[in-house]
Amino acid sequence: MYIPAIYKNENREDIISFLQKNSFGILINQNDGNILATHIPLELEIKENGEQFLEGHISKENPQWQTFENDNRILAIFSGPHTYISSSWYDHENVPTWNYIAVHVYGKVKILNFEETILSLKKLVDKYEVNSKNPIRIEDLSEKTMRQAKGIIAFRIEITSIEAVKKVSQNRDEKNHQNIISELEKTKDYNACQIAQEMAKNKK
Template identity: 70%
Template structure:
């Protein structure tokens, strides 16, 4: 990913928090000579060897998994809040732009089987059920329901490299920076307000 130095995010704590909060990503690989992409949750975990990994699964009917053994190299793309930035918000003439947060994870994928699949599903369900009024647990599901797990291909991705960008108008002076935040908050658009909140937290 092309990242100008001013927008490069190398804060590992910040990147880890982002990946945990924005775990619905795009898994990209090459299958049968074509680029394939699937939109799925990819959960940041630590495996038994202490390595940082991403865990996920896709349907067995999705041909993408057939490429995992042919070429284990993958790219996972994660996006955060983003918003259009109008040049009318500056005190000088300039061009329109876009503020956004994105993380690209490069790694090697391998299929997991057996108990590891169920353990992966447990962690996924527990994470997203924790705020439910009546949380569902994998352990409580019937054998008949759990037979559906035979229809998935579970995997883990050992991470080789992470590239992260946080483009939040860091190239603007304080006056224009604060004005961008103010204008974003006036939009009443959730994504724009989220960008304004990120800008407030962004070190300058």
């Protein structure tokens, strides 16, 4: 990913937090010159020794998993808030731009066995059911319902490198930076307000 130095994010804790909060990504690989992509949750796991990996699953009917053995290299793309920045908000003439946050994760994929698949599903469900009034637990589902797990392919991605970009008007002086934040907040748009918050945090 092309990242100008001023926008490169190398803060490990910030990147981990981003991946945990924005875990719905795009799984991309190639096979015989064809580019394949699937939109799925990809959960970041961190072992006690600091090793990081992603876990996810796709339908057995999705042919993408069948290409993993041919080439186990994977790219996972995660997008965060993004918004248009009007140059009318500056105190000088310039061109409009776009502020955004994104992370690219590169790694090697390995298919999990059935027991590992169930454990992966349990972690996924537990994470997203935590705020439910009546949370569902994998352990409580019937054998009949759990047969559906045989219809998926779960996998783990050993992370080899991460590229992170956070473009939040770092190239603007204090006056114009504050003007942009103010104008974004006025829009009441979710993405715009999220970028405004990131801009304010980034200046601290």
